[in-house]
Each structure stands twice: as structure tokens, then as C-alpha cells.
Amino acid sequence: MTAPTAPARTRTFVQALTEALEVTMAEDENVYLLGEDIGKMGGDFGVTRGLFEKYGAERVRDTPLSEAAIIGTAVGSAMVGMRPVAEIMFADFLGECYDQLVNNAAKLHYMFDGQFKAPIVVRTACGGGFGGGPHHSQSVEGWFLNVPGLVIVGPATPADAKGLLVASIEDDNPVLFLEHKALYRVKGSVPEGKYTVPLRQAAVARPGRDLTIVAYLKMTHEALAAAEVLAKEGIEAEVIDLRTLRPWDTDTVLGSVRRTGRAVVASEAPRMGGLGADVSATIAEECWADLKAPVGRVGALDTPIPFSLVLEKLILPGKDQIVQAARQVLGVRPAA
Amino acid sequence: MVLDLEQLLDLYRDMWLVRAFEFGLEREFKKGTVPGMLHIGVGQEATQAALAAHLEPTDCFFPDHRCHGLNALAQEKHAGSGQRIMAELFGRATGVCGGKGGSLHSADPAVGNFGDNAVEGSFMATVLGVALAWKMRRQARVACCVIGDGTVGRGEFHESLNLAATWQLPVLYACVNNGYAISTAVGASHASANIVDLARGYGLPCVQVDGNEIELAYAAVAQAVGHIRAGRGPYFLEFKTWRWQGIFSGEFRPPEEVKYWKEEHDPLKLARQKILATGRAAEAAVDQIEADTKAQIERWIQFALASPMPGAEKATANVYVGWEVASR
């Protein structure tokens, strides 16, 4: 890890990501960007804004709607030493390049016995809550969890977004970098200049002694809000923000659960086959003697994401579901 | 282009090396010493030899499942270690990927072999990236991918040709049209049985050539590679050929078709006739080439059989760069 040396300022999540691209592009000419409308337009969410003017069409490269070719191009160029950062406009479209990520990027290093590396970063906007409907709202990490060789990163704060993106670009493995759309406009303190936040390391977003809430992406914020509610009831919840979703930081999570003896795992994805399933199963296997109650698991209902905001709200989990799960794990009734 | 006798004899030797490799491998496969699946390229030796003759180790090629020949030729020419391709197919530690890749995923970047991807056509996307990197660095190299006629059905075919043409990338598409994808005839599943017809719309040079006439195949590759090295963008070559292997075993193609390709239009017979027609090569010397390559392949097979299996530590090696994965 390279710690920040410069002072922090307030920046949005989007600005923090732009800064990460900027500092790595300035330092390493092998870093280049490719994706749909990322050039003059700066991308659908403005993450690459200003970079085309600075680095030109060669290194900020607009592509057609060819998701397989985008990722294939990234991988091929990485095989000969480039450090591409590809943008897939919406995570829901990862199906279009699933093969490139799963069968190619993730396996190259292994199947050719170390002769090639695929240091690519695939940035993509995920998550619901804004009426994007069934094809622009999904939490897709579950599609990629059982893919050895792939790294999945999902920041929750602007400072982490910048440091994790720099670390992902510098890492020699293929990284799927998830950006939750609801977080893009969140503001936070972001150090100036270049620094990294280490991959595979979770953060304790709020310390506590009564139970552990494991979350990531937007659910980290929901978990922090839930911890506030619980604090008013005299319950001190520890919130752990995973930050890297694959491989996830078992040391931090299991260490916390061993102390608190209780755990809730919160994800925006449906529970079936999700990251919450793996985290809670691992907790059950490794912390059985310390657990005072079964692990609680919060996730979306087992449906696609509907367009109607009213229905979407019913489907997606949030602060209330986390509070409810925490109370159940603690065996307490809600405060009157 | 007319090749001189020396060149013809070299190519004839290369073609025999491929044929001997494939027949030797098939024999071992039937004995059970070669695990997995096997797609042999007997009948397509001229395309393999023509490509191998022009690709430098600083270029790259993505071989498909029927390219053992190209892999072995590149390995032998550029590293003097063709036996390591054989050992890879036997899953041995001495193979180019330590036995982890096998027939369908052999690679060795030192000789320009960037590896097969057994999901047919997927590397049509990957080849773009290699070509883009070289173009960005102003390196006059050729990024080649070898695909079958059946692979033209993949979306990547169109994504790739479109982007290579739009970005003017140094890509050589070598399409080996052997008439079938497993059992499906090329004309039954594509809008044209001539793949160049499908490629032409993307605005790159598209040339169809008899892939069993070594002189024609050689000249076509020379032309394509020259075009690409001169920085004039991508090039599409379609080799018309035929594979002897049916659907794994058994023959489903009409007898007159089989007869034509095996007896009248066999690339090795055609090359032999051409060599003898010069009147400057003794028949015995030409026959010696066949015997020599067969003996060489037997040595490679012996090398593979005598090689150790990969060590247990290899099972979890190289999943991630720099991170260990738990072993049993």
C-alpha cells in the first residue's frame, strides 16, 4: 500500500474515480481506457470526463457496442504489457462479455502455467434503487463468485474508490471493479495525489462489540444507518466493509465475529448463490464455537428487479431489513 | 510466386512433420496415452506450413483446436523444441504449459504462440488487443488468429472484423474452411459457403485461396503478411481445404468427396508431384523426408512418454499472480 501523502479534500465518488484514472495515466503510459462513449462524452456517469482532452483518442478509446471485443481487446493488450481499464456501461451487460472474463481473463495465467498475465480492470455500474428496471439495476457479483483467478472489488466510499481503483490498475490480476450507481454522487474526504488502498483487505467502517454486520457497496451505508438505529437501543454493532469481494478478507471478518459472537451479512443481491451465502457459511464453519446465534442474512427478494419504484423498494433490502436481522440474531424485540 | 526447389523441399518437410505428428498422436490417443479430446489436422498441412513459414517469433498467432501442426512447427523452428508441444498433449511436466493446457490450450509466447482458447472464436476478440498494443507502440508485427469455418458463426467474428477494420489493426485472419463444423456443412449454417463473402463487408482485403496447394497458400500468406507489416491494416485469408478426420471417428461425407480430397487433392501428394516435376529431386530423397519426419515424431512421442507428470504443487500454482490458493 502507498499511503496518501497529500491533504484530503471533499470529492464525489465519481470525481474520486476520475482522479484514480488520472494519476495512473499520468504515471504509466501503458494505462489506457476503452469503452462506449467514454471519450468526449466522459462516459454515461462522467467517470472519464476530461481525460479525452488530456490524453487523446488513443488512450481514451471509444468503442462500438461490442462488449466481448472490449474485454477481449483489454485482455489481448494486457498479454503484451498494457494496463487497460475497460468500462462496461452497465453491469447487466457483463453477460455479453462473460466468456471473455470467465474463460479467458481469469484462466489465462493458470492454463498457460504463468506464461501470461491479464492485468485488466473492468469498471462497471451496478445496483438498483433508481427505476432502472430489470436490465440496468442488478447486483451481478454472484455471477462471478465461483471464478478462480478473478478479483472482484466493490468500494463504498470515495476515498476507497480512488485508492482501490489505483490498486486494481496496478495489480497483475484481472479485476472486476463494481461501482454502485447510488454511490456516484456521494461525497467524502479524498486525499490528493496518488495512493492505494490494498486489495483483499476489509475495513472496519464502525467498531462495535455486540454483533458484526458484514456489508459492501451501498449496503455498507445501509449497515451504518442500521448501526445508528441499533445504537439508540444500546446495541453496538461493528460494521465491516468488505471492499474486495473475491477473494474476501476472512481474517478481518472472522476475527470480528469471534469477538462479537453474532453476525449479519448484508448484500443487495438475491440471497441464493450470493456472497452473503459464502460469508455466512464460512462464519458458521470457522466460528461455530464462538457463535451465540445463527448468522443472519439480508438480501433482495428472489425476483428480477421491477421498473416501478414502489415494487423495486419492496424487493431491495436496506437499513430496516438489517436492523430487523440484527435484532433477531440478538434475540431482542424492537424498541417500543 | 513460384518457389524454388529448396523452399519446396523445406515446406514439404514441414507438411510431413505435421502429418506424422497428427498420425502419431492419433495412434497414441487410441492407445489411451493421450487424455482428453483430439482434433487432428491431417489434410490441412499446407495451411499450417504456409503460416508457420511467415510468422516470426515476435509476431503472434492464436491457434485453434486443429493447429497442433502450426504449434509444433513454430516451437521447432523458433525454439528447437517441438517435442514440448507433444509432451503438452500428453499432459506432462515438460510440455509448454507444464501439462496444464493440453491440446486445446497450448501456448508459448517465446515462439509467438499466444494460446488456443477452446471456446471457439473467443480469441478473435483477444487478438484485437495484441494488435492494438503493437499499433500504439508503432511495432510492425502481425497478430494472427486461426479460425475454422464453423467459428464464423460466433458474434466475436463480427465484433473483431469490425474493430480491426475501424481501427486499422495489424490482424491476420486465417480462416481454414474445411467445409464442416463437426457434422454441419458450411453452406448449411452460413449465408455463404465462401467465408470471404461474409468478411468483405467490413472493408478489409479478403482473399480466398486453395489451401491444399502449398505454393498458392504460401504466396497468399506472404502477400497478407507484407500488407500488414507495411502498416496497411488487417487482412482476411480463407483457405479452402478439407480435414481427413470425420466426426471423431466414422465418415459422414459422400464417398466421391472423400476420394477427391484424399486421393486427388491431398496437399502432400500435390507437393510431391510438384517437387518431382522439377526433375531435379530424386524420388528416394523425397521419400527420405517422409521417413525422417516419422522417425522424428517417434522420438517426440518417446520424449513425451518418458516425461514426468506435473507435480502436485502445480494444481494450485498460478491461479492468481502473487496470491496463493489453498491446496489440499
Ligand SMILES: Cc1ncc(C[n+]2csc(CCOP(=O)(O)OP(=O)(O)O)c2C)c(N)n1
Ligand atoms: C463456442 C463454442 N461452441 C461450440 C464448441 C464445440 N465445438 C468444438 S469444435 C466445433 C466445430 C468447429 O468447426 P470449425 O470452426 O469449422 O473447425 P474444424 O473443427 O472444422 O476445424 C464445435 C462446435 C466450442 N468448442 N466452442
Ligand SMILES: [Mg+2]
Ligand atoms: Mg470446419
